[in-house]
Amino acid sequence: MSCKSCDCNQPAQPERRSFLGGSVSIIASMTILPGLVLHEVKAKPDDQRISNKNRWGILIDTRKCTTECDACVTACHKKHGIETHGRPDKDPQWIRKLKVEDPLTRKTSSFPIMCQHCEHPPCADVCPTGASFRREDGIVLVDRHLCIGCRYCMMACPYKARSFVHEETENPLPHTPRGKGTVEACNMCVYTVDKGGIPACVEACKLEGHQAMIFGDLNDPESEISQALLREGGQQIREDLGLNTGVRYQGIN
């Protein structure tokens, strides 16, 4: 069976070469410390395409998140090679910590905020080239091969989740390419998720012992995240916009 979308004769199910390690997949679940299961997401075979059977999401319990901790931010920077060029306001930023205070009760909460992976992403609505798009499984990405750097999406995003890359990157990482003149944002560690892993921020939060973030499949009623949402509920930031975000919060008010 041959794939028909171009004339490269690439078989639809190409046989793998052993040295490429195609069959290597991340172990579906790994215990690091007793009682701490690192992830429970099943690895997708490499040659299988994503589908809308899954909707990836993150649930953040702000009551477990502490003001001093920024393990998630550090992990993200490390994982995606986010570096400074000495002009911090121009550096890419995929995730940041916020501290909010209720003016009436003076109750404060601290939580990380990143691309909320909207079901109806305004960034994709305004993108003139189709570079901003939502994958079938709910992860919102920028296809930097198509992005022209117009930054409309940055204006449209209600969460200020996107960054423009102002500087050339000397040493981009193999799984986080970065191009001057394009826009990027949290990609929910899409490469790792496709390989059956969990986002770096969620992992860091677990390892730090706070366990304030749960990553999982919102479409699977049995998943940890769906169970927690069913039990305790979860809010969207700016719920009034009706974007149906994949990132949800608990305990903000």
Add this chain to the structure above:
Amino acid sequence: MRQGLIALLIGLLLPLAAWSGVLPQIPEARKGESCVRPTDEMRKNHMKYILHQRDETVHEGYRNPQFSLVECINCHATKDDKGEWVSVKTEKHFCNSCHTYAAVKIDCFQCHADKPEEAYKQANHPLILREGLSEDTIRNTLMEARQ
């Protein structure tokens, strides 16, 4: 007569010698016996394969290693005499060795890594620790600036 023959031979061979000096010096792949497709085919069609899979990967999460740019680099990137990974900016890099010869400029590596995955696994990637700034300093500056 004899001298004339020699001169003729030299005359014939010289351009050949010169020609072989111009041919690209393509480094051998580090891994495997053969490429994912026969060499002739790859020479002609590699970009077609990579482009095809690129769109499937970005949009559909298709992660087959066969025509993945990262996997090209994993096999074809080489080290220089000093044991350093060769940068794509030099003609010693697999991709650039041929592309310089063919005078076809590639821009893949304006965004993509020109070194194999293992180059980043060995040591801490220099990105955050560059310019002598500590991780804490960078993290704090970033956070202050954005809050």
